Amino acid sequence: MKNLLVAQSGGPTAAINATLAGIIERAFDSDEIDRIYGADFGIQGVLQQRFIDLTEAIPAQVRDEVGDIENYETLESGVYRLLARLSTTPAAALGSCRYKLKDPAEDSSEFERLIEIFRAHEIGYFIYIGGNDSMDTVCKLSDFIRARGITDIQVVGAPKTIDNDLYGIDHCPGFGSAAKYIAASLAELERELVVYDTPYVIITEVMGRNAGWLTAAAALAKDRNSRVPYLIYLTEVPFDLTAFIEDVRAELKENRCVMVAVSEGIRDRAGRMICEYSSLNENAGRSGYGGTGLDAFGHKITSGAARVLEHAVQKNIGCKVRAIELNLLQRCAGHILSETDIRESQELGRRAVSLALEGENGCMSSLRRVSGPEDAYAVEYYAADIHEIANREKTVPREWINSEGNGVTEDCLHYLQPLVKGELSCEFKDGVPYYAVLRRR
Amino acid sequence: MKNLLVAQSGGPTAAINATLAGIIERAFDSDEIDRIYGADFGIQGVLQQRFIDLTEAIPAQVRDEVGDIENYETLESGVYRLLARLSTTPAAALGSCRYKLKDPAEDSSEFERLIEIFRAHEIGYFIYIGGNDSMDTVCKLSDFIRARGITDIQVVGAPKTIDNDLYGIDHCPGFGSAAKYIAASLAELERELVVYDTPYVIITEVMGRNAGWLTAAAALAKDRNSRVPYLIYLTEVPFDLTAFIEDVRAELKENRCVMVAVSEGIRDRAGRMICEYSSLNENAGRSGYGGTGLDAFGHKITSGAARVLEHAVQKNIGCKVRAIELNLLQRCAGHILSETDIRESQELGRRAVSLALEGENGCMSSLRRVSGPEDAYAVEYYAADIHEIANREKTVPREWINSEGNGVTEDCLHYLQPLVKGELSCEFKDGVPYYAVLRRR
Secondary structure, rough: OOEEEEEEOEEEEEOOOHHHHHHHHHHHHHEEEEEEEEEHHHHHHOOOEEEEHHHHHHHHHHHHHHOOOOHHHHHHHHHHHHHHHOOOOOOOOOOEEEEOOOOOOOOHHHHHHHHHHHHHHHEEEEEEEEOOHHHHHHHHHHHHHHHOOOOOOEEEEEEEOOOOOOOOOOOOOOOHHHHHHHHHHHHHHHHHHOOOOOOOOEEEEEOOOOOOOHHHHHHHHOOOOOOOOOEEEOOOOOOOHHHHHHHHHHHHOOOOOOEEEEEEEEEEEOOOEHHHHHHHHHHOOOOOOOOEEEEEOEEOOOOOOHHHHHHHHHHHHHOOEEEEOOHHHOOOOOOOEHHHHHHHOOOHHHHHHHHHOOOOOOOOEEEEOOOOOOOOEEEEEEEEEHHHOOOOOOOHHHHHHHHOOEEEOHHHHHHHHHHHHEEOOOOOOOOEOOOOOOOOO | EEEEEEEOOOOOOOOOHHHHHHHHHHHHOOOEEEEEEEEOOOHHHHOOOOEEEEHHEEEEEHHHHHOOOOHHHHHHHHHHHHHHHOOOOOOOOOOOOOOOOOOOOOOHHHHHEEEEEEEHOOOEEEEEEEEEHHHHHHHHHHHHHHHHOOOOOOEEEEEEOOOOOOOOOOOOOHHHHHHHHHHHHHHHHHHHHHOOOOOEEEEEEEEEOOOOOOHHHHHHHHOOOOOEEEEEEOOOOOOOHHHHHHHHHHHHHOOEEEEEEEEEEEEOOOOOOHHHHHHHHHHHHHOOOOOEEEEOOOOEOOHHHHHHHHHHHHHHHEEEEEEOOOOOOOOOOOOOOEEHHHHHHHHHHHHHHHHHEEEEEOOEEEEOOOOOOOOOOEEEEEEEEHHHOOOOOOOOOOEOOOOOOEEEEHHHHHHHHHHOOOOOOEEEEEEEEOOOOOOOO
């Protein structure tokens, strides 16, 4: 019997703990796995040997919560309940890191150290949950292990990223829940938008530096009963401020209100980020939209595209306008989860363990869509080759964006719609989310 | 038989349509009411006679949605279903306005006009849903009617405001749902906060220019399983930037992360708004925190206190810090409602109609808490005198804020806790909120 080690990496999502819960559940059920270790703070925690023995910690936590449990079945049901709570807990219960291992061809010391640590703790299965950078870790580590002729350590990736930019998978765990939060928030802001009898433009800024998937999800919000137009600008298409103002102006001729969604990463044809336009300061005697990209505090701006557009609408059209940054909440809203997303995320976790048990090394637990646009949505699970995935970013295909570059096509909507379906919410206690916190030693 | 007119006013909330639904439901059930008119865009719509006949529009909308209905019971159940959907739809389905009637002692023309309009449409009952300003309208109009010796027109107010700043009621409809959204969002951001192994401060900015009730609700978020400290600054206590930095520094000595919540309206001892400090720009050679209160675009800033504090933490402490404005979403999140809030809001609507039918003029449908801190939460409904309510703002009592001015007391928590209890969500269709849109002619 060997031990299993799991760690989480990269930016928080609302679904990464669902994958963790799937991994723990599958590992608990397996006769081939002895201990389940969780590493604190990703691969950095592995290198520091900061492990929690979940095989002990989870039952202990259940015992603490419900008092002494004599009955095995009650303990087991308590464990499943804690795992269900974990599945709807956002962020990363084990903690995360943003750490890329060095290229082993240049410096293999970290890889040697990882093998030593795995040996010391009798770890035969390592599951790493994360996005592009984490799959790079899985790729390098599994290649290193293979090159050393080691066959009794299996390294498997489990995907997550709200950005939906991973290759080798139809869509990414965490994306559906973030997309649902964005669509719900815009549907709600649309109710705000129409409330007064005055022209009004709301400009929402959605996460996505290089991939516009989340911004595309804004199109799901559009109320089927109302006629509020949506203008949606993805980072995949060069952004033209003049064309944007004309788009808004044209919509305002026919409608009282306009809803706008932009990717935080929108850039102009010259590659300059729109958020960097914000140094425009007419008081300083500058003209045009050029500037230094510094905010009022003199800091380099990394978000703020919506604020720039707010100003441009104010200046050029003069109607009421409000910029709203959806900020961190879009990736951690455990109170509004896509059931599809959470169920798939759990299953991808379970499958990752199965793949490791089957002796796979250097793959990512993945899914492909097997339904056409007219069929009931269905996926099948498989092992994707990690070399196809690491260090690449999948963006929204140009043909899924309309020719004007201010909306998405029906094909894009068909792709997105099933991913936000089903409502799942976190556990509540006294009216407030009650999240799983895995106890440290 | 007389007709009933209802209108909505002031800023959107997640519960104002629940009150509207209660009013419509009670009026539909009454044999003493003929037609139910809704005015578009508040008292301005009344003055412009922009009415929807809800007695016809609502059944027509149900018929449209489900096809021809022969059976009366099916239509009735369809109407109740639409009203249930309306109850969980945010903003204001009839539209709203921010319009204060002139003092009738100076200019009574609007009041004369309102009486004419009421007579023309045989309106005997006028229910106005709103906050402070709307209760001012109810107050002036009912006094005017009484002074004229008119006895067959009843004017009744129904409360709403997320700010919870109305006198004459224990707590305001809309507040509980906004408080729940804020508590849930902070609970989620707390999961974000602890995810990396580095010191981190998140500073959330909550609505409230003069009343800190919503900011106090941040205290409900604190996870019972985690040890993340919360620092909460309400607008009721003068804000001291130096003390704030010391508070954060002290917490960071003991803890890796700190969660901060501030009211948008926090002011210093001199009465200057903290958001106006943002013109601090060291590049311009200024020192201290003085400045012009202009943003990078040269606009007067009306929010942004959290950004100012973000900068102050960066400069004085130097750790990772992020400002998050909860923005408009905190008042329109129909996907996460307090069941207590929505049920009470509906009942206050029903009671408003009952009060009008009983001949009350110049009152607000209200509730008082009849339970002590140790008892199960209970309220009773009554008619509050409108003169006690209009044009005043109820703030958080100083004794409910701790002596350091950076947190709230147990008494405050006891007051807040029941108000966010129970989970109620909007209707969903294809994974996205499906809101009630009342059809215009």
